[in-house]
Amino acid sequence: MPLVIHSLKELIMKRLLFSGLWLCLFMCATVLSGLDPADPGLGTDPLMKLQKEGWKIVQDGVLRRELKTNEIETFVFGEAGFSWKLQDLRAQLQVLRREFQAHPTPELRRAIASHRTLIASTLKMIERARAADASGKGTVLKAGCTPTFAYSAKASYNTDRQGTWADAAADFNVSAGCNASGEVYAYAFAKTTVNGAPSTATVTDGPRSGSNVNARAEANRNGGAPCESYAYASVTSDSLSPTSYSISQTNDQCPASSSSSSSSGICTINDVPAATLLLPYFEVDLSNTNGINTIFSVNNAAAAAAIAHVTLWTDQSIPTLDFDVYLTGYDVQRISVRDIFAGNLPRTADRGADAGDATSPSPPLGSTQAANVNPFTGPFTPGVPTEFDFGGSSGPCVAPYTNPVLDNFRVTNLIAAHTGRNAPAYGGCLGANYGDNVVR
Secondary structure, three states, rough: HHHHHHHHHHHHHHHHHHHHHHHHHHHHHOOOOOOOOOOOOOOOHHHHHHHHHHHHHHHEEEEEEEEEEEEEEEEEEHHHHHHHHHHHHHHHHOOOOOOOHHOHHHHHHHHHHHHHHHHHHHHHHHHHHHHHHHHHHOOOOOOOOOOOOEEEEEEEEEEOOOOOEEEEEEEEEOOOOOOOOOEEEEEEEEEEEEEOOOEEEEEEEEEEEOOEEEEEEEEEEEOOOEEEHHHHEEEEOOOOOEEEEEEEEEOOOOOOOOOOOOOOOOOOOOOOOOOOOOOOOOOOEEOOOOOOEEEEEEEOOOOOOOEEEEEEOOOOOOEEEEEEEEEEOEEEEEEEEHHHOOOOOOOOOOOOOOOOOOOOOOOOOOOOOOOOOOOOOOOOOOOOOOOOOOOOHHHOOOOOOOOOOOOOHHHHHHHHHOOOOOOHHHHHHOOOOOOEEEEE
């Protein structure tokens, strides 16, 4: 057995050197602790360096390590490595198909399509790696063209209420003019049981390719056992000798929350759901689409459906824009401030205005409160979400609008107001001008 292991290490070492391990190690150094590109040890035995960092050889072209419980990081390279990744993706696809057969939803259908696209891309990487093996040509980086990347995958259970969640993210960046690109993908899945029936949330983003690309996926589901959640993110270097990193985490717990179900009182400071949410500061760099942005989430902590009213203020405390967001029971709405300044507002609608669930998806059939329950006073069944009609209200409770809902005149004046320039629609200047085209 020791002789066999030694032979496998020699084979791995050869393939690492050939497939651009230098690229891998330089990239690792940007996101992983302990890897120093200037370390002379990397030039003599890069495999030993990786093993010191906890990486273990799984097979030819595949190294893995466990960062935390059920959190696994994987590095693949060469034809053998990408063939292993292909089998892993196909196993994930089978899980999605079983879920879809059990309870078909539009989001599961989209996730299956995204996984198929990633599988097709992986097949191309296998061909590219095979061609690189045959040609004997490895990856050579131009000076200043070392890519940077980051990725994360977290799956766990809620602590403020019973349920599960998953969060995945992947980023790839390389300087302009480097003629290099990468591919990113993020996938999040959460599942619980509500009234004896399964309730799932499935979100995918990507695969997306380019020199500066990112992917994000978040899934959250309230309910009890049996339950599970899974997060997966991958970054692939699309070079002559491709390499790929991925990370995943699984969770199968959703203990009942120990916190009491309470609400915030007026003029009190306590860690409970509140009637007013204050986001004290935001920034969006309008000169750079990949620059700084502010993203926030509005969470309905109650079983009752609700309407959240959002107001934007300048740094001189002057309101400029307000809009409504409809939330089903225990719903979460994620809002990008950059989208607002592009004229796009969150598209939400109550049950009456969105009977087909194209805008605000309903909870699964059989898992909502009784239709005759008062949307404001109940009585509510604990832990069960609601969706109601809010007759006579404004904003999201009419037919959903089409984005961009703000026309060019309004967007221009909104940007001017939040960059300290003259905004005629608002009667002049409403904020400080820092001369950097960053809205605040």
